[in-house]
Amino acid sequence: MSNVILSSEMIAAWIRGSARGGNSYRTRWESPAFEYVDCQDRQSDGRVRSDVAPNIEREDIPDLGYALREQLLGDPPLTSVGTATRSFEFLARLDWPESEFSERSDVLADIAYLLSVRTRAQNDYPTAQHWEARCVQLLLETEPSGTFLRNRAENNDSRADWRFLARPAVFLGLCHQLERERNHRPLVARELVTSLFETSGTLMVPTEELCYLRASLAHSAGVATFHLGEFEESALWLDKARRLFRQTSYPLPFLVSVAGTELISKHARYQWNEVLEVVGPLICIAKKLGMTRQTATLRVLRAHTLKEVSRHEEALREFQAVDSEHVDLDPTLHSSLLIAMAETQYMLGDLEGAAGSCGRAAVAATRSGAPLIWGFLHSLTGQVLRDSGRVEEAIQAFDRSIAAYASVGIAGLQAYGMILSAEMLLGLGRWQQGVPRLLAAISILRAMKIDRKVAVAVELLRAAINSGLAPSQQAVRELRQVLGRLPR
Amino acid sequence: MSSPELDEFYRDITLPLLRRARWRHRLSRDDAWDIVQDAFLIAIERIDSAKNPRAWIVQVLDHLALNHNRKALRRSRLQAQWIPGFRERGAPERGLHEGGEDE
Numbered sequence: 001m002s003n004v005i006l007s008s009e010m011i012a013a014w015i016r017g018s019a020r021g022g023n024s025y026r027t028r029w030e031s032p033a034f035e036y037v038d039c040q041d042r043q044s045d046g047r048v049r050s051d052v053a054p055n056i057e058r059e060d061i062p063d064l065g066y067a068l069r070e071q072l073l074g075d076p077p078l079t080s081v082g083t084a085t086r087s088f089e090f091l092a093r094l095d096w097p098e099s100e101f102s103e104r105s106d107v108l109a110d111i112a113y114l115l116s117v118r119t120r121a122q123n124d125y126p127t128a129q130h131w132e133a134r135c136v137q138l139l140l141e142t143e144p145s146g147t148f149l150r151n152r153a154e155n156n157d158s159r160a161d162w163r164f165l166a167r168p169a170v171f172l173g174l175c176h177q178l179e180r181e182r183n184h185r186p187l188v189a190r191e192l193v194t195s196l197f198e199t200s201g202t203l204m205v206p207t208e209e210l211c212y213l214r215a216s217l218a219h220s221a222g223v224a225t226f227h228l229g230e231f232e233e234s235a236l237w238l239d240k241a242r243r244l245f246r247q248t249s250y251p252l253p254f255l256v257s258v259a260g261t262e263l264i265s266k267h268a269r270y271q272w273n274e275v276l277e278v279v280g281p282l283i284c285i286a287k288k289l290g291m292t293r294q295t296a297t298l299r300v301l302r303a304h305t306l307k308e309v310s311r312h313e314e315a316l317r318e319f320q321a322v323d324s325e326h327v328d329l330d331p332t333l334h335s336s337l338l339i340a341m342a343e344t345q346y347m348l349g350d351l352e353g354a355a356g357s358c359g360r361a362a363v364a365a366t367r368s369g370a371p372l373i374w375g376f377l378h379s380l381t382g383q384v385l386r387d388s389g390r391v392e393e394a395i396q397a398f399d400r401s402i403a404a405y406a407s408v409g410i411a412g413l414q415a416y417g418m419i420l421s422a423e424m425l426l427g428l429g430r431w432q433q434g435v436p437r438l439l440a441a442i443s444i445l446r447a448m449k450i451d452r453k454v455a456v457a458v459e460l461l462r463a464a465i466n467s468g469l470a471p472s473q474q475a476v477r478e479l480r481q482v483l484g485r486l487p488r
Numbered sequence: 489m490s491s492p493e494l495d496e497f498y499r500d501i502t503l504p505l506l507r508r509a510r511w512r513h514r515l516s517r518d519d520a521w522d523i524v525q526d527a528f529l530i531a532i533e534r535i536d537s538a539k540n541p542r543a544w545i546v547q548v549l550d551h552l553a554l555n556h557n558r559k560a561l562r563r564s565r566l567q568a569q570w571i572p573g574f575r576e577r578g579a580p581e582r583g584l585h586e587g588g589e590d591e
Contacts, residue, residue, distance in 0.1 A: 006541040008532045010497050015528055017494045062504065066511035100542055101504040144543035144550075 006100055061096050065107040073114055081118045084111060105141035112138060113169040117209055121249040126290040128250075136173045145170045153177055168205045171196075171213050178220035183332055184370045186224035187409040193221040193237075208248055215244030219258055226265045227372065229412035229448050238262055253289045256282060260298050267305055270452070275305045293333075296326040300337045307344050316344045335364035335373045343380055354384065375404035379417055386424060395421050412453075415444040419457050426460065431469045438464070439482065505549055513553035523552045 056064055068087050088111045096104040116131035140146045145167070152174070174196060182189040196217055203210055222237035238258055245254040259282055267275050279302045286295040303318035319341035322329075329337070342357035358381065365373045382397035398421035405414035418441035425434030438461055445454045465479055502524060509520035527549045538544035 005497060005500055006535065006545065008536050010493070010501075011528045011531050011535065014494055014497045014502065015525065015532075059499075062507050063511075066507060070511060097499070099500045099504045101508075101546065103504055103507065106508075143540070143546045147540050147543040 056094070058095060058097050061094050062099075062103045062107070065091050065094075065096070065103065069107045069110050072111055081115065081122060084115050084118065087111060088115065101143055102141045105138040109135050109138035109142060109145075109169050113172060116172070120212070121208075123250045123252075125250070125253040126292075132172060132176065135169050136176045139169055139173045145173065149173050149177060153181075166202050166204060168203055168209060168213070171200065171203060175213055175216040175220070178217065180332075182220040182224040183227065183372060185408055186227040189224040190221055190228070193217045193224070211244045211247040212254075215241045215248065215254065218244060219254075219261065222258070223261055226261065226268070227408075227410055229410070229450065231265060231269060234265055235262075238265075253286075253291055253294075256286050256289065256291065257294055260286075260294055260301070263298070264301055267301060267308070270308075272305045272308050275301065276309070279305065292326070293330065296322055296329055297333055300333065300340070303337075303344075304340050307340060307347070312344050312347050316341065316348065319344060331364045331368035332370050332373060335361050335368050335370075336376065338364055339373070339376045339380055343383075346380075346384055358384075371404045371408045372410060375401045375410070375413060375417075377401075378404060379413075379420075382417075382420065386420075391424050391428060395424050398424075411444050412448055412450055415441040415448075415450075415457075416453055418444075419453065419460065422457075423460055426464050426467065426469070429469050431464065431467075431471060431475075435461070435464055435479065501545075505545070508546065509549060509553050513550070513557060515553060515556065519556060523549060523556060526552050 068091060072084050072087060088108060091104070091111070092108060112131050112135035116128050116135055119131060120128035136149075140149055148170070174192075178189050178192065181192070197214065200210060200214055200217070203213070205213075218237050218241035222234045222241055225231075225237060226234040238261060241258050242255060245251045245258065248254070259278075263275050263279055263282070279298055283295055283298045283302065286298055299318060299322045303315045303322065306312075306315035306318060319337060322337060323334075323341065338357045338361035342354040342361060345351075345353040345357060358377070361377055365377055378397045378401035382394045382401060385391075385394035385397055398417050402414050402417040402421070405411075405417060418437050422434045422437040422441065425437065438457055442454055442457045442461070445451075445457065461479065461482075465476055505524045505527065506520050509515045509523045510517065513520075513523075515523060527545060530548055531545055535541050535544060
């Protein structure tokens with residue numbers, strides 16, 4: 001569709017012309033649309049009434065669409081899911097007239113949103129998720145909501161008025177964007193959640209829907225802050241998400257999802273036995289509720305945890321099972337799985353298998369585009385290179401990993417990468433590069449209160465002092481003073 | 489401009505905007521028409537510099553319609569307050585089934 005028709009010249013010409021000719025716009029489809037919906041409500045076998053639908057002229061289709069939307073949204077408790085679904089399918093099949101604005105998507109997005117709410121109220125998680133995804137997909141084709149959401153996703157900025165968020169479908173679109181962004185750009189996600197929480201007050205939706213949308217925001221904030229290493233803040237957000245989800249019509253799958261995030265957080269805090277105790281039953285519930293993605297995520301978590309407690313063979317079997325059973329995994333989860341699988345294969349001495357998994361992980365990471373995933377991948381590559389004696393290349397890989405984590409503000413993992421590379425630099429006798437890097441890592445870790453890794457870095461610092469590689473006695477003295485101020 | 493070009497403009501631009509004003513903002517047919525014309529008057533000045541003209545003009549229309557509804561609601565409240573026997577109406581409820589000329 002060109003923009004030529006929408007220019008000041010055309011508008012001026014139209015105004016001159018229309019002043020002479022007047023207008024002929026009528027909304028002729030209000031009554032027939034209501035009649036159509038009534039017919040649909042009475043139809044128990046789901047057939048479309050032929051005495052209403054085929055009489056539509058192409059130019060009247062948008063009005064019919066809007067009228068049906070009006071009818072369906074106007075009194076949702078009286079609209080059955082079946083009627084709304086048939087109306088959606090009926091409107092989607094019609095040959096809408098082309099225009100500069102995608103009215104078809106605009107109308108269908110609202111009906112899809114209604115269907116997501118109604119199917120959730122019927123405790124049908126997979127169908128509700130399907131309609132949510134459909135709603136967001138349609139919304140991206142409309143104006144100005146599509147431009148608003150795309151700008152936000154691409155540039156983190158939009159000149160669109162925040163009043164557009166008063167439309168619940170747009171708000172849902174933002175919640176879906178946050179589900180991706182909380183992993184890709186956790187800092188941005190956290191900021192956005194804070195402002196969206198305030199904006200959500202302007203939403204004209206029933207309390208149940210408001211609680212659902214706010215709970216989704218809180219969950220995203222919980223994930224984002226966990227990635228940033230802010231575990232206490234993350235716990236508060238997850239608690240808020242849990243409380244809000246409990247006020248919705250069908251909380252169970254979402255509580256499972258929040259519990260999954262809490263387990264991932266525990267895994268990151270080395271509470272592996274607790275994770276292994278709970279993750280099995282949680283996987284069973286997720287599977288029973290038809291939560292395919294969450295089931296896969298939890299199984300990957302279980303495999304990760306088995307790897308951490310040195311049950312490498314069990315871990316590898318689980319990784320391989322998820323990889324083969326879940327063919328449509330999203331790229332971020334898939335690349336994370338492949339990286340961990342490569343690590344396990346490497347630990348078991350299967351270098352060829354590890355190299356193959358790394359290659360596949362790189363392909364999935366490219367599709368995902370999440371800096372966090374590249375950070376994992378470069379870090380693993382660094383470890384493999386280091387253990388193969390290719391230290392210079394390993395340092396470069398760690399540098400890439402550090403840069404990836406730093407780019408999204410994941411300071412904890414950034415600092416850990418700095419410790420690993422500093423260790424190699426010191427091993428190569430490069431005191432002047434290694435020591436400042438170690439001090440910077442300690443400073444980050446202390447600020448984040450990650451004592452376990454601070455202790456590792458301090459030990460390395462002590463080893464550096466005793467190595468005899470210092471450029472001068474003055475440097476050693478200064479470093480001893482720094483060390484004296486650090487916790488034992 | 490030739491007549492076919494103006495017909496195309498009416499079909500592709502004016503009608504969708506009218507429908508948006510009418511159905512989304514629940515304006516009466518005449519109010520919808522006025523709001524679209526107002527949006528066009530603003531657009532003559534500024535639309536050529538808009539990055540995305542389609543998104544831009546829809547936003548202008550939405551703002552105008554929101555303002556219109558807000559003013560109507562305020563007027564209705566004031567009338568209910570000061571004119572004895574006047575019944576207040578909520579702005580979103582008005583318009584759609586008014587006008588008499590619609591079928």
